[in-house]
Amino acid sequence: MKLKSAVPAVLVAASLLLAGCASGADTAGSGSAERIEFQAKDPVTIGYSVFDLTEPYFQAYAAGVKAGAAQEGIEVLIADSKSSPQLQVSGSADLINQGISALVVSPIQPSALPATISAAHQAKIPVVVGDVGVEGDYDAYILSDNADGGRQAADYFRSAFKDRSGEQKIGVIGLAPGVVVGEERIDSFEAALDGDPNFDVVSKLTGQTVDGAFKAAQDMLNANPDLAGIYAVNSNNVQGAVRAIKSAGREGQVKVVGFNGDPVELPMIAGGEESATVAQDPYGQGKLAVKTALELLNGQNPAYTDPATRTLRFPVEIVDADNLDAYREKLTSEQQ
Structure with a gap:
């Protein structure tokens, strides 16, 4: 049975206020959150609050989240924020209220993250930030190198x-x-x-x-x-x-x-x-986000590239005419 934890209205309001005044700029936070004993609900479900599913990059990221979850036999709920900070705040709150076990967020305005993270942590839900930027006491930050x-x-x-x-x-x-x-x-x-x-x-x-x-x-x-x-x-x-x-x-x-x-x-x-x-490899990053979320749920420490900021940097590669065909084959094989 899913255990639902309602998001306090004051946190949603605070998030909306932050989203409304944010500049869209951000730097990686300190990752200074105290250790929380996260709680896996039954069934285990990953929520992904995605930046905008009209963007090819985030289409691939969402596909990676789905693939990573499928490999583990768990469910995924996706909330498309459609490039709207306000919609992302309300969509993330809705995912939390649906009883997800972990939240992955690709933030539109990272400065709106702290209140969402606070609400998730109150429900014993780890927060993995997928690209763009971070603020607040997130549990992991995954981005390209x-x-x-x-x-x-x-x-x-x-x-x-x-x-x-x-x-x-x-x-x-x-x-x-x-x-x-x-x-x-x-x-x-x-x-x-x-x-x-x-x-x-x-x-x-x-x-x-x-x-x-x-x-x-x-x-x-x-x-x-x-x-x-x-x-x-x-x-x-x-x-x-x-x-x-x-x-x-x-x-x-x-x-x-x-x-x-x-x-x-x-x-x-x-x-x-x-x-x-x-x-970049957004598909691979999406899979890593699921793996990282599950590690956090199990009380494990992910293999952070930078433990001080709880950051995991994903490798990138140059693609030109010489290796274009091989790169296309790789993309096709990943998403089959």
């Missing part, structure tokens, strides 16, 4: 331009200001190229959406007629950059290295419009 991805992108540019003489000008199209994963991808990229006389990051602009990235790339290309490359830190930014390069008639002259490895990028790599992408 964004810093390593930035270094890999820099190394790819270095290899791609090894036969060119002179300084290569690079533009960077980032995410919304303050989004931690975007900052990690850019900071490590710049650090890897810092001091290299062959490269100069001449422009850093915000994209986030396809249209925003298109405008950013246009500005970069107009200001730098000799721009050699663009580092676009999500698939929307890649699409906008590719469109701007085509519009400027500079196909084949400006290399684009992206981040995500979403399905929309793969035909662009095959066609030479995008040189490479730093591919």
